[in-house]
Amino acid sequence: MKKSKFLNLDNLSFQDFDENSELIPLMTPEDEELINNESLPESLPILPLRNTVLFPGVVIPITAGRDASIKLINDANKGGKVIGVVSQKDEKVENPTAKDIYKTGTVARILKVLKMPDGNTTVIIQGKKRFAINQVIAEKPYLTATISDIPEAKPAAENEEFRAIIEAIKDLSLDIIKESPNIPSEASFAIKNIESDSFLVNFVSSNMNLTVEEKQELLKINDLKERALQTLKFMNLEFQKLELKNDIQSKVQSDMNQQQREYFLHQQMKTIQEELGGGVSSGEEIEDMKARAKEKKWDKKVKEHFEKELAKMQRMNPQVAEYSIQRNYLDLFLDLPWNEFSKDKFDLKRAQKILDRDHFGLEDVKKRIIEYLAVLKLRNDMKSPILCLYGPPGVGKTSLGKSIAEALGREYVRISLGGLRDEAEIRGHRKTYIGAMPGRIIQSLKKAQTSNPVFVLDEIDKLSAGHQGDPSSAMLEVLDPEQNNEFYDNFLEMGYDLSKVMFIATSNSLNTIQPALRDRMEIINVTGYTIEEKVEIAKRHLLPKQLKEHGLDDKALKIAKPQLEKIVEGYTRESGVRGLEKQIAKMVRYAAKNIAMEEEYNIKISNDDIIEILGSPRLERDKYENNDVAGVVTGLAWTSVGGDILFIESILSKGKGTLSITGNLGKVMRESATIAMEYIKANADEFGINPEIFHKYNVHIHVPEGATPKDGPSAGVTMLTSLVSLFTQRKVKKSLAMTGEITLRGKVLPVGGIKEKILAAKRARIKEILLCEDNRRDIEEIKPEYLKGLTFHYVTDMSDVLKLALTKQKVKNAKKL
Numbered sequence: 090m091k092k093s094k095f096l097n098l099d100n101l102s103f104q105d106f107d108e109n110s111e112l113i114p115l116m117t118p119e120d121e122e123l124i125n126n127e128s129l130p131e132s133l134p135i136l137p138l139r140n141t142v143l144f145p146g147v148v149i150p151i152t153a154g155r156d157a158s159i160k161l162i163n164d165a166n167k168g169g170k171v172i173g174v175v176s177q178k179d180e181k182v183e184n185p186t187a188k189d190i191y192k193t194g195t196v197a198r199i200l201k202v203l204k205m206p207d208g209n210t211t212v213i214i215q216g217k218k219r220f221a222i223n224q225v226i227a228e229k230p231y232l233t234a235t236i237s238d239i240p241e242a243k244p245a246a247e248n249e250e251f252r253a254i255i256e257a258i259k260d261l262s263l264d265i266i267k268e269s270p271n272i273p274s275e276a277s278f279a280i281k282n283i284e285s286d287s288f289l290v291n292f293v294s295s296n297m298n299l300t301v302e303e304k305q306e307l308l309k310i311n312d313l314k315e316r317a318l319q320t321l322k323f324m325n326l327e328f329q330k331l332e333l334k335n336d337i338q339s340k341v342q343s344d345m346n347q348q349q350r351e352y353f354l355h356q357q358m359k360t361i362q363e364e365l366g367g368g369v370s371s372g373e374e375i376e377d378m379k380a381r382a383k384e385k386k387w388d389k390k391v392k393e394h395f396e397k398e399l400a401k402m403q404r405m406n407p408q409v410a411e412y413s414i415q416r417n418y419l420d421l422f423l424d425l426p427w428n429e430f431s432k433d434k435f436d437l438k439r440a441q442k443i444l445d446r447d448h449f450g451l452e453d454v455k456k457r458i459i460e461y462l463a464v465l466k467l468r469n470d471m472k473s474p475i476l477c478l479y480g481p482p483g484v485g486k487t488s489l490g491k492s493i494a495e496a497l498g499r500e501y502v503r504i505s506l507g508g509l510r511d512e513a514e515i516r517g518h519r520k521t522y523i524g525a526m527p528g529r530i531i532q533s534l535k536k537a538q539t540s541n542p543v544f545v546l547d548e549i550d551k552l553s554a555g556h557q558g559d560p561s562s563a564m565l566e567v568l569d570p571e572q573n574n575e576f577y578d579n580f581l582e583m584g585y586d587l588s589k590v591m592f593i594a595t596s597n598s599l600n601t602i603q604p605a606l607r608d609r610m611e612i613i614n615v616t617g618y619t620i621e622e623k624v625e626i627a628k629r630h631l632l633p634k635q636l637k638e639h640g641l642d643d644k645a646l647k648i649a650k651p652q653l654e655k656i657v658e659g660y661t662r663e664s665g666v667r668g669l670e671k672q673i674a675k676m677v678r679y680a681a682k683n684i685a686m687e688e689e690y691n692i693k694i695s696n697d698d699i700i701e702i703l704g705s706p707r708l709e710r711d712k713y714e715n716n717d718v719a720g721v722v723t724g725l726a727w728t729s730v731g732g733d734i735l736f737i738e739s740i741l742s743k744g745k746g747t748l749s750i751t752g753n754l755g756k757v758m759r760e761s762a763t764i765a766m767e768y769i770k771a772n773a774d775e776f777g778i779n780p781e782i783f784h785k786y787n788v789h790i791h792v793p794e795g796a797t798p799k800d801g802p803s804a805g806v807t808m809l810t811s812l813v814s815l816f817t818q819r820k821v822k823k824s825l826a827m828t829g830e831i832t833l834r835g836k837v838l839p840v841g842g843i844k845e846k847i848l849a850a851k852r853a854r855i856k857e858i859l860l861c862e863d864n865r866r867d868i869e870e871i872k873p874e875y876l877k878g879l880t881f882h883y884v885t886d887m888s889d890v891l892k893l894a895l896t897k898q899k900v901k902n903a904k905k906l
Contacts, residue, residue, distance in 0.1 A: 116146040116288040124217050125241075129196060133173035134161045135222070135232035136197075139180040142304035143195045144291035145216045153210045157184070161231040162202060162212050170199040173220060173236060176301050187225040187232070193239070193309045196220055216291070219308065241287065242312045254317045255286050261324045262293055268331045290317045297323055334360055352408050375403055378419055387427040394583055395422050418520055421527060421581065424535050430589060431539045433497050435466035440496035447492040448485050449629060450622040452872065454478070457613050458493060475568050477549070477594040477607070480615030481728075481845070483665020486595040487547055489615070493593065494543035502533045506560070507548035515563035517580035527580040530567060530587070541589035549606075550596040561603045568592055568609045616844045617664025617732065619875055620852065624653045631670045635677040646680040647693045648673070655699055658852065659706030664732065664845060676702055716823050719900045720815035724807035725828040725850060725858070726799065727842030732849030734826060736793055737804060737811040741904070744787030752792030755800025762790050764831055765809040768887060769816065772835075776891070778816045782906050788812065803840035805831035806859065809887055810894045818903035820896045826850050827859035827894065835887045839863035844871055847879065859884060859893055 124145070136151075136158060143149060153159050165172045175194035182189045197214040205211055219239040227233040244251040262280045266272045283289045294307045294316075303323070310316040337356050382395060402415045434440075440462055444455045461476070478486040487503070494501035509515075517528035526532070534540065546568075552561040566572050567587060575584030594610055596602060618626065632648060648656075656676075661668040676694060679702045683690035691698055700706075720739035725732065750762050766788065773780045790808065792799055806829040814821050828846055830838040839861040847868075850858055860868070862883040868876065882893050 116283075116285050118285045121146070121285050121287060127217070129218070129220060129236060129238050130171070132226060132233055132235045133171065133196065133220075134165060135173045135175055135190070135194070135225075135234050136161055137175055137177050137185045137190050137232065139177055140301055142176050142295070142301060142308055143174045143197060143214070143216045144295045144304075144308060145195055145218050146285070146288040146291050147295045148200065148213065148215045149295070150211055150213050152205070153212060154208075155183070157231040159210050162199065162210055166199050166202050166212075171217075172197055172199065172214075173222075173234065174214065174216070175222070176305055180301075185232075186228060187234075190222075190232075191305050192222045193305070194220055194222065195308070196236075239311060243287070244314045248314070251286075251314045251317065254314065254321055255289065258289060258293055258317060258321055258324065261321065261328060265324065265328055265331060268328070268335060286317075287313055290320055293324065294320050297327060299323060330360075352406070374416065375399065378423060381423045385423065385427055386429060391422075391427060391583070395419070398422075414520055414525070418580070421531075421535065425531070425585070426534060426538050426540050428586075429539055430541045431499055433465065433499065433541075435462065435497075437462055437466070443496045444489075444492050447488060449626045450618055451485065451489075451615060453870075454489065454613055454615050458489070462497065475570065475592045475594070475610050477596055477610035477612050478615050479596045479599055479612055481617055481664035482597055483663060483667035484615050484617060485665075486615050487545060490543060490545035490593040490595070493591070497543065497591070499591065500537040500539050500542035501545070502537050502542045503545040503547055504529050504533060505547045507551040509552055509560045510554065512560050512563045513579070515560050515567065517578045519579045520582070525580055527578050530576065531578045531581060531585065534585070534590075540586065541591070543591045543593065546592060546594040548596070549594040550598050550601045561606055564606055565603075565609065568594070568606065570609075614844075617848050618666065619848055620654060620657050621874070623657045623661075623666055623669055624650055626666050627653045627657070627669055627673060631666065631673050632677075635670065635674050639674075639677045639681045641677065641681060641684070645684065645692070646677060648676065649693070652694050652696065652699060655696060655706075656703070659699075660703055662733070662852070664848065672703060716821045717901055719818045719820070719903065720811050722807050722811040722814065722821050722894070723826040723853075723855065724804045725826050725846035726801070726803065727845050732842060732845030732847070734849050734853045734855070735799070735804070737790065737807045738793065739788060739790045739808075739811045739815045741786040741788060741815060741906070743785065746784045747787045748790070749787070750790045752790075752794070753798050754792060755798065757802050758792075758800050758804055761802055761805040761831065762808050764833055765805060765812055768809065768831070768833060768835060769812055775888070776813055776817065778813075779906065782816060786906070788815070801840075802830035802838075803828045803842075805829060806837060806884075806887070806890050810890060813891055814895060816906070817895070818899050818906070820898045820900050822857070822894055822896055824854070824856035825859065825894060826853070826855045826857075827890070829859070829861045829864075829884070829890075831887060837861045837884050837886060837890060839867075843867040844875070847871065847875060850879065851875075856880060857882065859890060861885070 136153075138151065141149065141151075153162055161172065173194050174197045175190045175192075177185050178189055178191065195216040196218050197216050199212055199214055201213040203211040203213075219241070220236040221239050223235040223237055225232060225234045259280055263277050266274065266277045266280070279292075280289075283292060290313065294304060297304075297320075299307075307316055307319055307323075310319065334357070337353070337360065378399060382392075382399075385392075387395070398415065398419055402412065402419060405412045405415060437459055441455070441459055444458065448455065458476075478489060480486060490503070491501050513528065515528045515530060517531060518525040527535075533544065534542070546564075549561075549564070552564070554561070566576055570588060573587040573590075576587045577584055599607060599612070627648075628650065632646070633643065636643060636645060656672050657669060660672050663669075676699075680690060680692075722737045724735050724737055726735045727733075748763065748766050750759050754762075769776065769778065770780070770783055773783070790811070792804075806827050809831055810821060810827065813819075828840055828843075830840055832838065843860070843864055844867070847858065856878070857880045859882045862885045865881075865883050868881055884890050884893065
């Protein structure tokens with residue numbers, strides 16, 4: 090049979106024993122006397138322990154994984170087998186130095202060294218006596234220190250109080266072993282047979298569920314009576330927790346159904362967590378909420394509601410599903426910024442500088458915004474205005490909101506409403522539903538942490554109704570200054586004051602916004618940019634931004650104003666500047682590629698470089714065409730991306746007088762063609778047209794770019810001019826464009842989108858524009874620099890249109906009708 094060694098504590102020598110026998114080494118008073126009489130060496134190698142404390146007389150196994158520890162054990166095992174053992178202050182320190190270990194430790198003797206398969210070394214050691222580190226004299230290859238003995242003060246043998254403490258420790262140890270199912274019953278045999286009082290105290294201290302710090306404090310106590318008393322206190326605490334755990338187990342034994350079983354398991358987990366110091370009880374959560382509630386600035390109504398809901402939570406079982414819902418609900422109350430406002434900065438000159446810095450042009454828009462800020466300054470308690478920035482894409486509507494927030498010193502919040510179909514996204518869900526959460530308005534205020542942010546509602550025209558409700562209707566309360574001081578969120582279940590929030594909506598079109606919603610907002614028209622403005626924006630903002638985003642400095646690429654103007658005219662046809670920014674990004678990527686490949690390139694971009702990088706100009710066809718063909722007239726149109734020019738073409742062919750129209754036209758535009766045709770028939774003599782022509786020829790009207798849908802009444806005067814030019818074969822005045830609605834009585838009516846249409850005319854090199862007299866006020870509101878190089882003609886009826894638009898000269902190769 091294989092033989093091993095065990096330590097016989099009676100004579101401190103090794104003897105053979107059968108490895109299957111279970112012997113517990115116990116220290117006698119005689120052994121203790123022998124150890125105490127041994128003298129300690131002046132210095133010892135020091136073995137730091139991560140998460141345990143060695144007490145005198147106790148035998149423990151230690152697994153060494155650090156190279157320094159393995160070398161120390163091997164060296165000591167070959168030598169006198171005596172080492173010094175101390176505990177680390179922080180178990181995470183991988184290579185402890187003198188400052189990382191406690192100064193009080195235990196001299197230990199190596200009993201056995203085992204090599205493990207994983208490469209670690211396990212050593213069985215026995216504590217002998219305590220020592221104090223005087224000075225660490227070496228840290229390599231392992232810690233070595235000079236030490237001194239720490240004598241232990243023992244009470245007299247006849248000390249009754251000490252005897253009572255020892256007996257109490259024995260009795261309580263036996264009770265703990267009996268109550269705990271995890272401790273083997275053989276442990277009680279060891280306790281009963283320990284004769285040494287000092288070893289009993291050390292043995293119990295070593296096996297208690299204490300932290301390293303607590304065990305170290307026990308080891309430092311020199312007076313044995315005091316150490317025994319402290320040990321007894323810790324044992325009492327341990328026994329009380331054990332009794333509590335067993336009480337809980339006994340309470341849930343009877344009539345245990347599934348719910349009771351879950352409750353029992355959670356209670357056990359909670360007890361374990363509390364014992365380990367890592368859990369938070371429901372009582373602590375509630376106390377924490379009460380403390381946070383004292384700091385809130387809510388009014389009496391909100392406070393009463395919160396306290397009522399908190400009391401409801403206190404009565405709930407923490408293990409039921411409703412408890413977490415109620416906790417989330419109360420957390421939202423505590424996280425919302427009730428009556429917390431950021432201080433506004435009403436320095437209007439500073440605000441003007443910020444707006445001018447971030448946005449070139451848009452003078453009317455910035456003027457309106459400064460006016461609103463001025464009123465807010467004068468009426469400090471005024472409800473914040475609700476603005477709607479309306480205009481084509483890429484003109485800076487969203488970024489205006491960010492600049493306003495910076496100018497006011499308020500928090501900036503943005504919500505994208507594009508494609509939103511669910512009303513609950515605005516108003517939230519009722520908290521009884523699984524996964525319920527507040528609406529985006531309340532969530533954004535929680536994120537902003539103030540009740541007066543600048544709130545940008547992006548793309549409000551793209552809200553759409555679905556089977557979950559109509560979110561645009563839910564926005565009615567949000568954007569009504571008379572109602573939003575009590576905005577009701579379904580999850581919050583009470584009103585929240587939004588009257589101090591500055592809402593700024595953005596929209597590309599007003600037609601798709603619900604009329605009631607549009608009525609609640611101040612509409613500010615953000616029009617497109619002129620060519621000159623686009624060039625300045627590109628120079629000041631777009632080019633520096635793209636250079637930065639592509640990792641280049643300002644000297645890597647230079648684009649002069651003439652070249653920027655060429656890019657604007659030849660490669661973009663928009664009111665905003667997004668398309669222009671994309672073209673500039675292509676130019677910057679051209680520079681970035683050459684720099685990365687270390688190839689030469691022109692830092693100053695020329696016209697030839699533009700064509701090489703961007704290709705041939707694509708938009709030349711949008712420029713004004715000549716007037717050599719009868720029936721071709723230039724009109725002005727408004728689109729969702731700004732103004733544009735369009736050509737109305739008409740042609741005659743022999744037939745029976747039918748009128749056909751093509752070009753992907755809407756109903757209103759087709760009606761305009763019919764009105765123009767009937768008006769001409771009714772007034773043929775006045776225009777010098779033979780009425781018989783209407784019966785001998787078919788008329789076909791076409792608007793090019795058939796893939797693009799077109800509609801609206803503003804092409805009425807253009808169609809009228811085209812048809813009269815066709816029937817009379819007279820030339821249309823050169824470089825002329827027109828817009829206006831017509832009626833059967835011969836009147837010309839005003840139309841919208843005038844500024845965008847004028848910008849489109851300037852891009853197409855138009856010189857003269859024909860408008861309704863009522864549109865004169867729209868022209869007067871436009872800055873003079875926008876109108877430079879243009880001549881305007883104002884008309885009230887169709888005869889005026891034809892007098893101005895048609896010349897007496899016949900077109901080349903005129904048909905004889």
